[in-house]
Amino acid sequence: MxxxxxxxxxxxxxxxxxxxxxxxxxxxxxxxxxxxxxxQLGKEIEKELYVPKHILKVKNKPLLEWFIEYFKxxxxxxxxxxxxxKNSEIKExxxxxxxxxxxxxxxxxxxxxxxxxxKGKAILHAIKNGVIDKTKKSILAFPDDFIxxxxxxxxxxxxxxxYRTKDKxxxxxxxxxxxxxxxxxxxxxxxIKVKKFKEKPNIPLYASTGMxxxxxxxxxxxxxxxxxxxxxxxEIEEAIYPILAEEGRMAFTLLPSGEDWIAVNSxxxxxxxxxxxxxxxx
Numbered sequence: 001m002x003x004x005x006x007x008x009x010x011x012x013x014x015x016x017x018x019x020x021x022x023x024x025x026x027x028x029x030x031x032x033x034x035x036x037x038x039x040q041l042g043k044e045i046e047k048e049l050y051v052p053k054h055i056l057k058v059k060n061k062p063l064l065e066w067f068i069e070y071f072k073x074x075x076x077x078x079x080x081x082x083x084x085x086k087n088s089e090i091k092e093x094x095x096x097x098x099x100x101x102x103x104x105x106x107x108x109x110x111x112x113x114x115x116x117x118x119k120g121k122a123i124l125h126a127i128k129n130g131v132i133d134k135t136k137k138s139i140l141a142f143p144d145d146f147i148x149x150x151x152x153x154x155x156x157x158x159x160x161x162x163y164r165t166k167d168k169x170x171x172x173x174x175x176x177x178x179x180x181x182x183x184x185x186x187x188x189x190x191x192i193k194v195k196k197f198k199e200k201p202n203i204p205l206y207a208s209t210g211m212x213x214x215x216x217x218x219x220x221x222x223x224x225x226x227x228x229x230x231x232x233x234x235e236i237e238e239a240i241y242p243i244l245a246e247e248g249r250m251a252f253t254l255l256p257s258g259e260d261w262i263a264v265n266s267x268x269x270x271x272x273x274x275x276x277x278x279x280x281x282x
Contacts, residue, residue: 008154009075015137015157015213017071018126020082020119021054021064021090022111052089054143056270059277063264064093067143068101074153076139078105080132082122085110107131118233120226120240127219134219140236144264145210146273147175149255152211159253160213171215172244173251176206177258202258208237209261218244 055062068079083090091108098106109131111117112124126132139153149155152175160173179202188196221243226234244250255261262273 004158005151005154008157011161012075012154012157013077015076015139016078016080016133017076017139017141018080018082018123018132019067019141019143020122021143022082022084022087022117022122052087053264055089055093056264058270058274062093063143063146064090065097066146067141068097068104068106070147071139071141071153072101072104074151076153077103078107078136080107080109080126082109082111082126082131112228114228116231116233118235120222120234120236120238121228121230123236124222124226124228127223132219135216137216138214138218139211140214141211146262146264147209147211147255147260148262148276149260152255152260156211156213156253160251163251164215167248167251169247169249170251171217171249172212172241173253174212174241175209175255176252177209177255177261178206179204179258180207181258206252206254207258209255210263 054064054067057063058066071079081090081094083094085091094106094108098104109122109126109129111122114121123132127134132138139156141153156173156175160170163170163173181202182200185197185199186201187194218240221240222236225239225243226236241250262269262276264270264273
């Protein structure tokens with residue numbers, strides 16, 4: 001088994017991790033509190049309260065640092081981060097990361113200067129500027145999609161390679177969880193009565209963790225389909241994934257449990273992540 005892992009790590013070392021992190025992220029306080037403070041103290045206070053989501057700390061370590069170390073542990077050495085040029089905090093973090101992780105290749109690309117970017121436009125712009133290498137396999141992943149399963153990227157790679165021995169049409173494999181946990185209770189009703197009630201149930205729907213592996217052919221789809229001048233943000237999951245699925249070119253693999261993934265979209269999610277890590281969940 002160790003020989004298989006080492007062989008996979010050699011393969012992984014040549015794969016580029018693409019991580020679009022150009023969105024505004026989240027704030028250090030809930031929007032209701034910021035709105036109240038803005039009304040009292042003016043708009044200027046908003047800048048002081050803003051913290052990019054990807055450098056929020058969990059157990060005294062920014063999400064971006066957890067992300068880099070997670071993939072490094074799995075043998076990945078090439079990173080491409082796509083960010084907003086105005087985001088000086090993230091730029092500064094990544095410049096320091098280049099020195100800290102001198103054995104890694106960490107590149108930065110910047111969003112196109114258009115309104116309403118989205119991950120699709122960011123990736124297309126990085127392809128055209130040569131920041132993304134169109135000849136390499138790639139993994140798309142995000143620091144705010146925190147995965148606890150230690151070897152998930154290597155298992156994703158292994159499954160993808162296996163699927164392609166069976167069907168060369170497959171050019172993408174996405175990592176899913178077998179269910180999603182609703183953050184609220186649900187009721188089954190009949191006329192005026194509640195027949196059943198369940199608090200925060202697990203729903204048997206395959207949910208995307210945000211992580212996917214691509215063959216280089218994916219970039220031709222992106223260049224052909226995504227319009228960088230669209231007035232709307234373009235997400236690769238909306239523009240590209242449905243087409244790959246329809247053409248039978250996308251496969252999937254599963255994490256063992258929905259509890260192996262936390263999407264950090266709020267302070268509540270951040271607190272949940274902190275608690276799980278404090279209990280040795282990683």
